[in-house]
Amino acid sequence: MAKNERKDQLLQLIWENPSIKISGIQILLPGISLSTISRDVKALVAEEKLVISGTGRNTAYSIARGHRILHTTIGDSYFDKDIDERRGNTRMNTGLFEELSGIALFTRAELEKLNNLQALHLEKINTLSPVLRQKENERLSIELSWKSSQIEGNTYSLLETEVLIEQHIPAEGKTNEEALILLNHKTALDYLFEHRISLNPLQVASIENIQSLLMEGLGISRNIRNRIVGITGTSYTPPDNEHQIREYLELSCQLVNAKTNIFEKALLSVLLISYIQPFEDGNKRTGRITGNGILIANGYCPLSYRSVKPIDYKKAMILFYEQNNIVLYKQLFMEQFEYAVNNYYR
DSSP states (O other), X not given: OOHHHHHHHHHHHHHHSSSBOHHHHHHXXXXXXXXXXXXXXXXXXHTTSEEEESOGGGOEEEEOHHHHHHOOOOOTHHHHSOTGGGTOOSSOOTTHHHHHHTXXXXXXXXXXXXXXXXXXXXXXXXXXXXXHHHHHHHHHHHHHHHHHHHHTTOOOOHHHHHHHHHHOOOOTTOXXXXXXXXXXXXXXXXXXXXXXXXXXXXXHHXXXXXXXXXXXXXXXXXXXOOSOOOOTTOSOOOOOOHHHHHHHHHHHHHHHHHXXXXXXXXHHHHHHHHHHOOSSSOHXXXXXXXXXXXXXXXXXXXXXXXXXXXXXXXXXXXXXXHHOOOHHHHHHHHHHHHHHHHHSOO
């Protein structure tokens, strides 16, 4: 086995078994000698990918916090495990804001790719007339409204969504609530395209306004919640104290505003709003629309999430909830930005 491949395997094992000792690693990697394991572990500590706890025979190793956020060798085997077997966080990591502020979320190569795509978007959009640009805004809004709602279980098809939004004709056999959720998405996006909500800088009030637009007429409270909410498929439970929730939202805004890169701002707003779950309902929808709002406000191509499979989106969120790891959502974000640049404003 090549050295880099062996070290990746070692990182994955320690990621799945935090605070593991050398002896435990050797049991789980019987084909690798103790001396090789010790040498690789020492190298990974020097690379700041592992941290040490304890001394002597009690010395144990875990993934370093910064590396845990960006760890890239996570496979579907993580989600094949039972919720409790995944050993995920069950409560909010209050140190996450500081951890995220101290690292670059995209590599140089990733940023180069994203920036090149954005340059292509600007080249394309600058050739469009105001009428054609508005038509493309409408097309993207319809497809984003459909996909964002589908991710949360809405059963409208894309064609049914188009007829609903453009002709105000609800689909047969669908609930009024499903129709309203789609129409509310379109309303919120119209506000963002028309710059009727300010997101430079990002403020808690703006996030609340977006959630209010998305929840209009659905009987959902527009205020910061003061009760526990559960999230299906994960052992993670977000905070339930209203004052703490508002404090965490403020910290999220400060973190987003401190970032200079627009892609980082958009990515973090989606993840952190979803992580905090500040409202009784509509949190992930609010995160997606807020992230897109940041892109729109800064002249970047918004994401429609058109080609995303709902299960892949949910896996990305669960990984962030339980492990504070952004790798799956970052991959999804980059793929959807490329999809959007290549398929809209042509």
